[in-house]
Amino acid sequence: MFSATTYTERRRQLANALSSGLILLPANGEAALNYRGNTYPFRQDSHFRYFAGYNLPDLVLTIDVASGEGRLYGNDFTLDDVVWMGEQPDVADLAKDGGLSYGGTLDRLAAALSQSGEVHYLPPYREERRQQLRDWLGHCDRPSVPLIRAVVELRSVKSREEVAEMDKAVATSMRMHAAARDTAMAGMTEASVAGLIEGIAISAGGRLAYPAIVTRNGHILHNHYHGNQLRRNDLLLVDAGAETDTGYAGDITRTFPIGGVLTDRQRPVYETVERAKSQCIQALRPGVAFREIHDLSARIITEGLKDLGLMKGDAGEAVAAGAHALFYPHGLGHMIGLDVHDMEDLGEDYVGYDDTIRRSELFGTRNLRLGRALREGFTVTVEPGIYFIPKLIDRWEADGKHREFINYDALEGYRNFGGIRLEDNVVVTSDNCRVLGSV
Amino acid sequence: MFSATTYTERRRQLANALSSGLILLPANGEAALNYRGNTYPFRQDSHFRYFAGYNLPDLVLTIDVASGEGRLYGNDFTLDDVVWMGEQPDVADLAKDGGLSYGGTLDRLAAALSQSGEVHYLPPYREERRQQLRDWLGHCDRPSVPLIRAVVELRSVKSREEVAEMDKAVATSMRMHAAARDTAMAGMTEASVAGLIEGIAISAGGRLAYPAIVTRNGHILHNHYHGNQLRRNDLLLVDAGAETDTGYAGDITRTFPIGGVLTDRQRPVYETVERAKSQCIQALRPGVAFREIHDLSARIITEGLKDLGLMKGDAGEAVAAGAHALFYPHGLGHMIGLDVHDMEDLGEDYVGYDDTIRRSELFGTRNLRLGRALREGFTVTVEPGIYFIPKLIDRWEADGKHREFINYDALEGYRNFGGIRLEDNVVVTSDNCRVLGSV
Incomplete structure (x- = not known):
């Protein structure tokens, strides 16, 4: 208080x-x-x-x-x-x-x-x-x-004392993720890792800010099943954040390979997501519409998938058409504060949009929770991802969707890939932004 | 399933x-x-x-x-x-x-x-x-x-496959309590212990069956505040149980001294509660009314408090009058199964009483959730306790309650004692009962 x-x-x-x-x-x-x-x-x-x-x-x-x-x-x-x-x-x-x-x-x-x-x-x-x-x-x-x-x-707009609480929430969240990475190994269940990290949030005097996602099936976006056993070379996606005793949320995602080393197939996908995250963070500043940063993340992901031969054509055109959303069907991020999706109960469009920037109707981009221009003191998540969702691939291929941008034949080898998401929380400062949890 | x-x-x-x-x-x-x-x-x-x-x-x-x-x-x-x-x-x-x-x-x-x-x-x-x-x-x-x-x-009446799940729930609960006892030390917060044990329940594939009580103030019966720092010679009361992935609950309480050794003031109180628990478990069998076992626990507690000079007079009369309830204001136990208080949503009197045994109206004893005769296959908790609740002592003393059974002067030295509760879960067998979690 x-x-x-x-x-x-x-x-x-x-x-x-x-x-x-x-x-x-x-x-x-x-x-x-x-x-x-x-x-x-x-x-x-x-x-x-x-x-x-x-x-x-x-x-x-x-x-x-x-x-x-x-x-x-x-x-x-x-x-x-x-x-x-x-x-x-x-x-x-x-x-x-x-x-x-x-x-x-x-x-x-x-x-x-x-x-x-x-x-x-x-x-x-x-x-x-x-x-x-x-x-x-x-x-x-x-x-x-x-x-x-x-x-x-x-x-x-978060006050300085609120941002200090957000820093604490993210710092605890980072400890949870470090423990997960240090502990997870082949033969353990997802639940073992989930218990470890939830225990850390409670020991810190708060709780989880939202149900943890701890899954070897990262392509299932809201997956709260923790019954699988981890195997070597699995990508374990952990999306979990602490809530402080004062009520402020962290929301951090890391994806890492069981065994510690990314395979040759995983590494370029991982690096593309990492590049999207860091370049978007660099681009955040007051006055910039978050919608533009989302589109930037979609272009970086599209370029990365083009390098792998999974997409083709002009990246900007592909994003404008919504072709990237086969691999990246969610938004880049959202406001965060006392709620992990801050004020979502009031209606996303009141929180994330305004009279000048309205929600897209495109599949994928319509899930972007925040589109409007950033202001100093906003705290937001930055969480790009790449997923291979067999049911969605099959549906799009059967419908012939975006054939000019997607190499469906090349996707055959990725059907069991899973998914990668990387997420940080930032506060918008007077001239750019700062990653939370780092003080 | x-x-x-x-x-x-x-x-x-x-x-x-x-x-x-x-x-x-x-x-x-x-x-x-x-x-x-x-x-x-x-x-x-x-x-x-x-x-x-x-x-x-x-x-x-x-x-x-x-x-x-x-x-x-x-x-x-x-x-x-x-x-x-x-x-x-x-x-x-x-x-x-x-x-x-x-x-x-x-x-x-x-x-x-x-x-x-x-x-x-x-x-x-x-x-x-x-x-x-x-x-x-x-x-x-x-x-x-x-x-x-x-x-x-x-x-x-629990089936054999249900009892097997109860054994699992209690076994996980016992692991939680062992971890608490092995880890808790002076300087830690109650929350640190709470996070440790809740994490174990989640790692086992389930969750907690009810919010954990982890407190140096064991005399506050439903205390979910975990913000205190533990000090040497504190009595830490931990009341926590796991729920299995199949939905069955454990409900175990242990109370132990920070530093590992009971003080001279704590030991006789602890031993009285331990004696009440073990003698009640020995007395449980089909056909016996749980109400009688509750009264047995109250008499054992009264005898122990008489030995300490805190109570006086005939133990049976003190219990019949309700004088023990100053120190033991709750019931000996309750049914347990898919719910920690099994079927409490249906109304306690339907679950715990019948036409022959009705709920007492005495302070303390009226909180007994289960009074009726036991049957083979019932699973119940056995959880006697002794507490020193300053506000209640003051009120009773001011009202002159049960002066013939309580030595209020002698209580002065126990006002900061806290509380001790010890709890096991048992299944009623054909001729007596078995403590769960032991197979």
């Missing part, structure tokens, strides 16, 4: 960005695993944490736009709770510590909301929140666009 | 236990962490897993009571899904492999339910399920008591 003045200032800026009404920002509750009393590890709502700071469930923050007053609502614990959970602060004390007025119990909140005029809330992503909003307001499907835009504006 | 015949037989027995209607058993869905696309690790609904076997989200099992026919409903994946998630089996193929009829998509299920007569469902514990039931049936608060009773009857 930062100082109370940090949160007070954030709330002031948020209130200033709206014209009227009451802003409603509830904390998350506990999430049931297999019965109500057995819960997943608590994960705070990122917006509540950004504007109120507390990492506790079942609190609610309101901000009156006209007066700027922030109020905290919540129910106090009983003596029975103290036996089971230890001493707990009263909500009134929490409010005081956080520079907020104490609003009262959640019943009082419900009464206050029923008498309010316009209430601004964000799109709910858990069913519990939807039910809560229905109970309080009679609806849960009318999120406030002005509030969404104001939150995106504030949270997109 | 066991063989298809196992699940077919379970479904047959369930249908036979009801007189008419349609049994509705939905799988769990993914649970959102901080936005819909970022989810907690998937946890299957235990009932769905018990009667259908699949560890996949968003499927639904129905069983027609009259015909005994089981149907599987679910939506198939698209080619886009294959790119992101790899090849996925069709629901029709899943159904065939599992000895089920294929019912169709979830739309077809909704239509089928709207035409059904009586639909039996279990109490929902996630808001998503409540919403689903409201959408399908128009209500979510009328769970079927006959279905609850039939499920409790079946799941309470």
Whole structure:
């Protein structure tokens, strides 16, 4: 938690960005695993944490736009709770510590909301929140666009103290990846490596920022199966990031060969992805549209695949047509902060696009989560990849797609290649960018 | 997953236990962490897993009571899904492999339910399920008591193949505890130990069965704070269990001194808890009410505290009055299986009590989750403990509670003691019981 003045200032800026009404920002509750009393590890709502700071469930923050007053609502614990959970602060004390007025119990909140005029809330992503909003307001499907835009504006630009937390998240993530590389060997299961790295994130006082991908089948992009045994010369793709105890995420990917040495078939593909990553990082600076950097990564990948005889023709034309997406069907990166895909709950187009740069409709490029121009203080991922996805190759070949850019015959020898992705996190500085985790 | 015949037989027995209607058993869905696309690790609904076997989200099992026919409903994946998630089996193929009829998509299920007569469902514990039931049936608060009773009857008695999975869960849990004891030392944080043991559960191919308790403040019973640094002579209480990839839980507690040697103040308390655990395990057998074994544990603890001068009077009378509960405010144990508190979602009184043995209303004893007579094949935890909870001591002393059994003056020297709990898991055999994890 930062100082109370940090949160007070954030709330002031948020209130200033709206014209009227009451802003409603509830904390998350506990999430049931297999019965109500057995819960997943608590994960705070990122917006509540950004504007109120507390990492506790079942609190609610309101901000009156006209007066700027922030109020905290919540129910106090009983003596029975103290036996089971230890001493707990009263909500009134929490409010005081956080520079907020104490609003009262959640019943009082419900009464206050029923008498309010316009209430601004964000799109709910858990069913519990939807039910809560229905109970309080009679609806849960009318999120406030002005509030969404104001939150995106504030949270997109990270303060120095936020960047310091991101550095910690990435530094822990790098330790996880170093341990994976030092430990993984033929005969181990993917799960062994997954447990090792998740344990490191927890030992550091936080948790994982997202479910780890630890797979010898890197061509399956969101693959959370960890049951395979590793074999010599496998490419092990590890996409895993720590979340700090303050809630900030790292998102790092490394791909390395079991046995330590890339084969002659793997090396040029790996070097192409590595080149795409480093050249894109060099090209990042304020004012440049991330969409342009994505296109740069796609051209570098296309050139690399041309060198291998897998693609042909003009790289720029191939990228414009979307032919590269057979091998690189995702975007170069996304905003990262309190969420690994920062503010994805608000809607990707609000976060990653604007009136001047709109989302592409091309296969592959349409998955780019961030397109708009970069600003100082943005923190983003840079994560190019090359994958050989047999089902997709078969479909494209059968459909005769992009025959002028793709040598389908040459792909035969790559069907069991898997995939390579390399990912760093950077902060945009005044004149270029800095890779996070390096201080 | 066991063989298809196992699940077919379970479904047959369930249908036979009801007189008419349609049994509705939905799988769990993914649970959102901080936005819909970022989810907690998937946890299957235990009932769905018990009667259908699949560890996949968003499927639904129905069983027609009259015909005994089981149907599987679910939506198939698209080619886009294959790119992101790899090849996925069709629901029709899943159904065939599992000895089920294929019912169709979830739309077809909704239509089928709207035409059904009586639909039996279990109490929902996630808001998503409540919403689903409201959408399908128009209500979510009328769970079927006959279905609850039939499920409790079946799941309470573990088959040999289930007990083998429980042995695996406990064996992994024991490895976690051995690692904690071998590693924990002064200067480390509780989180370091927590990460170590959670990593072992994940490396074994499963996860934790419940959030780990790793604390130098063992007197806080449900303490998930891991931020303290360990100091020499601290008692570290570790309550943690693995869940196997097949979904079965272990639930083991050990308490040990940092530095390896119990102090003179700690040793007699530890030995009392150890004695309570071992004597209770010796007393477990079919036909004995678990409530009696709980009372036995309370008497042993009371005797031990009398030897230390902390309690006085007749142990049996003290326990009958509830005086021991100042030090031992929870129950001796609970059923364990696919859930760490097995079937707690169905209501503890259905699982742990019956018409002959009803829940006590005494403070402490009312927290006993299991009271009824044991049967061969029950798997239960045995977890006595002694705690010194300053807030509770102060309250009881101020209220003058049980002055005839408690020497409040002598407690002054124990206010910073913390707590000790020791826990094993056992299976009730034909003539006594066996500690799990030992084969």
